[in-house]
Amino acid sequence: MNFLKTPGFGGTSVQFSPFFETRLAVSACQNYGIVGNGRQYVIELTPNGISEVCYYETNSILLDCSWCECNENLLLSADGDGSLKLWDTACLPAANPIASLVEHMSDACCVDWNLQRKNCFLSSSWDTTIKLWTLDRSTSFRTFAEHTHCVYGVSWNPLHPDVLASASGDCTLRCWDVRSPASILVIGAHDSEILSCDWNKYNEFLLATGSVDSSIRLWDVRNHMIPLAVLDGHTLAVRRVKFSPYHENVIGSCSYDMTVRLWNTVIPQNALLATYDHHTEFAAGFDMSLHEDYLLASVGYDDCIFVWPHTSDPRM
Amino acid sequence: MGSFVRRQQVFFEHLRPLERESTSLVASPCAAGDSAAYERTTDYNDDVVIVAAYRTPLCKSKRGGFKDTYADDLLAPVLKAVVERTGLNPAEVGDIVVGTVLAPGSQRANECRMAAFYAGFPETVPVRTVNRQCSSGLQAVADVAAAIKAGFYDIGIGAGLESMTINPMAWEGSVNPKVETIQKVQDCLLPMGVTSENVAERFSVSRKEQDEAAVVSHARAAAATAKGKFKDEIIPVETKLVDPKSAEEKSVLISVDDGIRPETSLASLSKLKPVFKKGGSTTAGNSSQVSDGAAAVLLMRRGVAIQKNLSILGVFRSFAAVGVDPAVMGIGPAVAIPAAVKAAGLELSDIDLFEINEAFASQYTYCLKKLELDPEKVNVNGGAIALGHPLGATGARATATLLHEMKRRGKDCRFGIVSMCIGTGMGAAAVFERGSIVDPLNNVRPIELNNFLSQDAQ
Numbered sequence: 001m002n003f004l005k006t007p008g009f010g011g012t013s014v015q016f017s018p019f020f021e022t023r024l025a026v027s028a029c030q031n032y033g034i035v036g037n038g039r040q041y042v043i044e045l046t047p048n049g050i051s052e053v054c055y056y057e058t059n060s061i062l063l064d065c066s067w068c069e070c071n072e073n074l075l076l077s078a079d080g081d082g083s084l085k086l087w088d089t090a091c092l093p094a095a096n097p098i099a100s101l102v103e104h105m106s107d108a109c110c111v112d113w114n115l116q117r118k119n120c121f122l123s124s125s126w127d128t129t130i131k132l133w134t135l136d137r138s139t140s141f142r143t144f145a146e147h148t149h150c151v152y153g154v155s156w157n158p159l160h161p162d163v164l165a166s167a168s169g170d171c172t173l174r175c176w177d178v179r180s181p182a183s184i185l186v187i188g189a190h191d192s193e194i195l196s197c198d199w200n201k202y203n204e205f206l207l208a209t210g211s212v213d214s215s216i217r218l219w220d221v222r223n224h225m226i227p228l229a230v231l232d233g234h235t236l237a238v239r240r241v242k243f244s245p246y247h248e249n250v251i252g253s254c255s256y257d258m259t260v261r262l263w264n265t266v267i268p269q270n271a272l273l274a275t276y277d278h279h280t281e282f283a284a285g286f287d288m289s290l291h292e293d294y295l296l297a298s299v300g301y302d303d304c305i306f307v308w309p310h311t312s313d314p315r316m
Numbered sequence: 317m318g319s320f321v322r323r324q325q326v327f328f329e330h331l332r333p334l335e336r337e338s339t340s341l342v343a344s345p346c347a348a349g350d351s352a353a354y355e356r357t358t359d360y361n362d363d364v365v366i367v368a369a370y371r372t373p374l375c376k377s378k379r380g381g382f383k384d385t386y387a388d389d390l391l392a393p394v395l396k397a398v399v400e401r402t403g404l405n406p407a408e409v410g411d412i413v414v415g416t417v418l419a420p421g422s423q424r425a426n427e428c429r430m431a432a433f434y435a436g437f438p439e440t441v442p443v444r445t446v447n448r449q450c451s452s453g454l455q456a457v458a459d460v461a462a463a464i465k466a467g468f469y470d471i472g473i474g475a476g477l478e479s480m481t482i483n484p485m486a487w488e489g490s491v492n493p494k495v496e497t498i499q500k501v502q503d504c505l506l507p508m509g510v511t512s513e514n515v516a517e518r519f520s521v522s523r524k525e526q527d528e529a530a531v532v533s534h535a536r537a538a539a540a541t542a543k544g545k546f547k548d549e550i551i552p553v554e555t556k557l558v559d560p561k562s563a564e565e566k567s568v569l570i571s572v573d574d575g576i577r578p579e580t581s582l583a584s585l586s587k588l589k590p591v592f593k594k595g596g597s598t599t600a601g602n603s604s605q606v607s608d609g610a611a612a613v614l615l616m617r618r619g620v621a622i623q624k625n626l627s628i629l630g631v632f633r634s635f636a637a638v639g640v641d642p643a644v645m646g647i648g649p650a651v652a653i654p655a656a657v658k659a660a661g662l663e664l665s666d667i668d669l670f671e672i673n674e675a676f677a678s679q680y681t682y683c684l685k686k687l688e689l690d691p692e693k694v695n696v697n698g699g700a701i702a703l704g705h706p707l708g709a710t711g712a713r714a715t716a717t718l719l720h721e722m723k724r725r726g727k728d729c730r731f732g733i734v735s736m737c738i739g740t741g742m743g744a745a746a747v748f749e750r751g752s753i754v755d756p757l758n759n760v761r762p763i764e765l766n767n768f769l770s771q772d773a774q
Binding site: 008030032033034035036037057059060061080081106107126150193212236237256 | 327
């Protein structure tokens with residue numbers, strides 16, 4: 001596979017399209033996400049490498065993106081001015097964004113689309129709230145406000161359409177149920193800020209968290225007092241964790257130490273499967289393909305997007 | 317700017333050193349202190365940038381190189397130059413705004429439209445004029461920048477045009493008798509030279525100081541011309557000259573400013589008699605010349621410039637127009653410059669180069685003294701006393717001269733100002749930034765108090 005450079009814009013998040021096996025969305029921002037404009041890129045994998053299909057510009061940085069699960073052309077971005085931008089790749093660039101959902105009071109940093117109820121999605125923000133939205137409404141359905149610091153990540157449970165988990169800078173991992181008024185579980189998962197969380201795709205009780213203390217911890221929600229496993233290896237904060245859609249025990253992560261790592265959780269002491277250090281700046285976004293086993297994508301503040309199969313060198 | 321500080325804090329927290337593992341990554345507070353010019357280095361894709369700025373030579377009215385040139389033939393070459401030399405497709409220009417003062421409004425607007433056609437612009441590119449007296453050229457540039465920021469279009473041309481041969485200063489028709497009722501209304505009718513005498517008297521600017529300023533202006537302009545500095549910004553104009561006696565036409569190529577008198581000295585100036593007031597100090601030698609000329613500045617959004625691979629000559633930062641007492645209209649820059657600097661979020665000490673229109677040596681000298689400016693940074697290539705003051709063109713002309721000089725001076729010369737006084741009592745100023753990132757080693761300034769607080773917090 002090849003790589004694509006997006007000069008001036010560092011990638012903050014990447015996601016494979018659930019509909020097209022060669023299509024990805026990359027959200028990006030200027031100036032390392034401190035200040036400046038943002039871009040939402042749509043890229044295509046071709047036999048000659050990665051090509052840019054289109055991009056959409058925003059006035060403020062973009063921190064995350066998520067493909068819609070019910071329409072192959074819709075794409076959602078989390079914008080640094082607190083809004084969520086909805087893009088339609090089938091419409092002309094001038095008609096985009098087709099919607100701007102403005103409710104968060106501070107930077108929106110994570111969006112996640114529900115895999116089963118395909119018309120609803122979550123957004124989490126630095127204003128400490130999580131909001132639930134549906135496609136047909138321009139106002140949020142519900143606000144989850146219990147965290148006391150930025151909510152860096154939010155994730156729907158792939159097997160239970162009403163259950164979600166959130167990772168926050170207040171060092172807690174919270175589980176919520178849409179049917180309940182308050183959070184259903186609070187786990188003091190780390191001693192430092194938690195930057196990402198993800199559910200296991202095969203085991204409905206298993207959660208992973210990535211933290212500023214550079215460790216990844218696995219939690220069973222039935223017995224949450226101690227972590228199931230602690231994965232050490234990263235040397236700086238873990239920015240994103242992602243469970244594999246193909247293997248129950250495989251988890252991938254990207255970190256501020258500029259590496260992307262793949263782990264096997266069966267033997268926690270010897271879990272590291274591979275370390276990829278192809279990035280020359282913070283690796284901020286990571287995803288694993290739903291269509292091809294072990295096909296990985298990562299983006300970083302060095303303005304580069306890499307897509308490569310596990311065990312091969314991303315730079316080739 | 318609050319969001320930028322907050323984001324820095326959040327991302328900073330992610331990198332906090334941990335107890336159990338020693339990391340080599342530790343952030344320490346910046347001991348260089350805060351210099352406003354140094355801190356604001358970010359480039360946004362939404363910035364309005366200048367990619368080209370050109371002018372015609374400036375020639376004396378009625379007697380100089382453009383005395384037989386039509387106004388549209390003055391404007392067309394500079395409009396053509398800004399698109400030709402950048403390789404831009406003229407059809408992509410969203411609007412052309414021309415500052416022009418003395419000609420009848422509708423006719424001059426029509427002539428500007430014609431000039432655009434001569435310059436090769438298609439009919440789809442609109443044209444308009446703007447008139448804020450002597451600042452019209454600068455106001456045109458500011459209007460285009462504002463329209464680009466407002467999203468009306470991405471690419472625009474701000475220009476200036478004046479032929480004082482064709483349109484000398486004059487008042488058509490009668491004067492409303494009501495002018496007697498308000499002093500300031502009556503002062504609007506004062507001849508410009510009388511306001512110059514008012515400034516000289518009210519603020520004690522001596523004849524000697526004014527003549528010295530005139531000598532410096534001519535010397536600097538002559539030196540700049542001799543060094544070939546103006547070659548970067550001047551577009552030679554092919555035109556004709558008609559002999560007044562024999563009516564014989566001669567084709568000429570005008571490529572040099574013809575108002576400069578290198579041999580000007582205190583001695584030669586002291587022989588001139590005051591023109592506007594008996595026993596006064598303002599003479600023809602220490603006033604700006606009556607001239608013909610045009611200039612054009614091409615502006616666009618930074619994202620568009622990068623896309624087209626155009627090198628960026630300058631960045632438009634701020635503009636301010638202010639009002640002052642019409643009787644001493646010359647003090648305009650002393651009020652407008654601080655306003656524009658403040659609007660840009662800077663301090664006066666951050667400005668490295670100035671172009672202040674020398675309408676009269678009296679007001680120019682007053683402004684230098686009032687703002688405590690270093691004369692080595694002001695009008696370094698001469699001013700209107702030597703070059704001429706074609707009213708509508710001056711603002712755009714000074715922008716071209718400023719940006720090209722800042723480019724020559726390199727990264728140390730980061731911010732520049734164009735400013736002028738305006739007849740009937742106003743002033744205008746605009747802050748420009750050189751078109752590239754500051755070299756941090758050269759442009760950090762010493763600070764007085766190192767309390768680690770940003771200037772915003774103090």
